[in-house]
Amino acid sequence: MLFRVSPRSPVPLGEQIAACVRGAIADGAALPGERLPAAREVAESLGVNVHTVLRGYQRLRDEGLIELRRGRGAVVTAAPGAAKRARLAEGVRALVADARELGLTDEEFLALLRGALAVTERPADARGAEL
Amino acid sequence: MSTARRVAVVAVPFGLAAVAYGAVFLANQDRLPERLATHFGSGGEADGYLSRATALWFGGGMLLGLGLLFSLMLLRAKDASGQRLTAAVGAGMAVTLGYPLVMTVLINTDVSDPAAARLPMWHVAVLLLAGLAVGGLAWWVVGPGASNAAEPPVPALALAEGESASWSRTMVSRVVLVAAGAGALGGMLVVLFGPPWAGLVPLVVALFCAVSASVRVTVDRHGLAVGSTLLPRPRLAVPLDRIVSATSVEVNAAADFGGWGYRIRPGRRGVVLRSGEALSARLTGGREFVVTVDDSTTAAALLNGLRDRHEGTRG
Structure with a gap:
């Protein structure tokens, strides 16, 4: 697991840390069940605040990519499709970046998304596998 | 020095020791007692015995087995300094094991009661010095090799200026985990069926292995x-x-x-x-x-x- 963060980047540090883990899960460098280093260790290692790292880890948990358990630390989720989920989260971020570049408002962007969702049939067999 | 010659540095001493042991044993077969004195106390008096056949197979098997083990280790070693140490330890071990095995046969020859056989302590000094000398010779013969x-x-x-980077990965050792399990099991069995204090060592080793396995x-x-x-x-x-x-x-x-x-x-x-x-x-x-x-x-x-x-x- 390689973490790279730059304080000069406009992206918040916590987001940068989350992006490192997300990328590693997406390209298979971090496998399901792999234990991530403790937030305290990452913070000490990178020279950033421990809350910054925790913010990044919490973001990943909200995306369903890692599990945070007291005492066990952060573990890449063993649920099927972790790599696909990570790629999806990366894709969404790329879309948002494009929307921002075009100057779309949040509402305009969400309307686009809703429109796309509405015309795409949800496959019946995916309903059971919902996470 | 080629790998074949490095292997010879350990294979030849172990082979010679095994041949010497077998030859001395067979040459004196008729003059050996039924049971041989094979273990000796600090005063040189016999305190452990093996039957003739067991002694022959045990001694010969140990020399050949260790010779094979060291040869394989040298064949598979990729690092020159590791090979040098393995060759030196192997050659030295062939002497420190071969010498007492041959001596055991010689001192049991022509004794009617194996309890009368004696192996004075000075032989220990001889075998250690001979082992060191042969090991040192092997060390010198093999040479430092390629760096x-x-x-x-x-x-x-x-890395960009100001960028922080950190790489981290866990690694779990199956070998060490198995060692921890075996130590814990062995220690527990000793605690249950033997003197409790004797189980302490394997338990401490198991704990140490468990901590360092990951x-x-x-x-x-x-x-x-x-x-x-x-x-x-x-x-x-x-x-x-x-x-x-x-x-x-x-x-x-x-x-x-x-x-x-x-x-x-x-x-x-x-x-x-x-x-x-x-x-x-x-x-x-x-x-x-x-x-x-x-x-x-x-x-x-x-x-x-x-x-x-x-x-x-x-x-």
Whole structure:
């Protein structure tokens, strides 16, 4: 697991840390069940605040990519499709970046998304596998 | 020196010892008692016995088996300094085992009661000195060989100014876990069925193995660190200042390092928890620090990148 963060980047540090883990899960460098280093260790290692790292880890948990358990630390989720989920989260971020570049408002962007969702049939067999 | 000749350095002494043992045994077969005195107290008096056939097979089997083991270790060793030590230890061991085995046959010859056989203590001094001498000779014969600096460093990871980077990975050793399990089981059995204090040693060993079976390897602005994932200490750290360059190497735990755990070899030391891919850091002074870990190429690239930037800011 390689973490790279730059304080000069406009992206918040916590987001940068989350992006490192997300990328590693997406390209298979971090496998399901792999234990991530403790937030305290990452913070000490990178020279950033421990809350910054925790913010990044919490973001990943909200995306369903890692599990945070007291005492066990952060573990890449063993649920099927972790790599696909990570790629999806990366894709969404790329879309948002494009929307921002075009100057779309949040509402305009969400309307686009809703429109796309509405015309795409949800496959019946995916309903059971919902996470 | 070719691998075949290095193998001969251990195969020949073990072979000679086995042949000598077998020849002396068979030549004196008719003059040996039914049971041979095979173990001796500090005063030289016999206190352990084996039947003739058991003694022959046990002694011969031990010499041939160890000879084969050391030959295989030399065949599979990739590191010159490791091979040299293995050859020296093997050749020395052939003497320290062969000598007492042959002596045992000789002192049992023509005795009617094996209890009368004696092996004075000065033989221990002889076998140790002879073992050291032969081991030293093997060390000298094998020679230092090619330096193990053959692997070129991995290209450095380019780091932007102000960028922080940290690489971290856990590695769990199946070999050490099995050792921990075996130690715990053995210790428990001894505690249950034997003197409780005797079970303490295997239990402590098992605990130590369990703690060191899973380690986390970290590469960051401080340098390289290896620590248990369960406890904050012990933790091995190599500061960035002491690292010249890093690369990824293949190691064989038994052949190159003579086993698993924290290993020290001439010019080379490190944490070897399995055979295979390892991160290797060359230190100031020419020594090498090795940690077996997956994705070691990334770790080495980052270490070289951090090293380059460190040099830049300093000079």
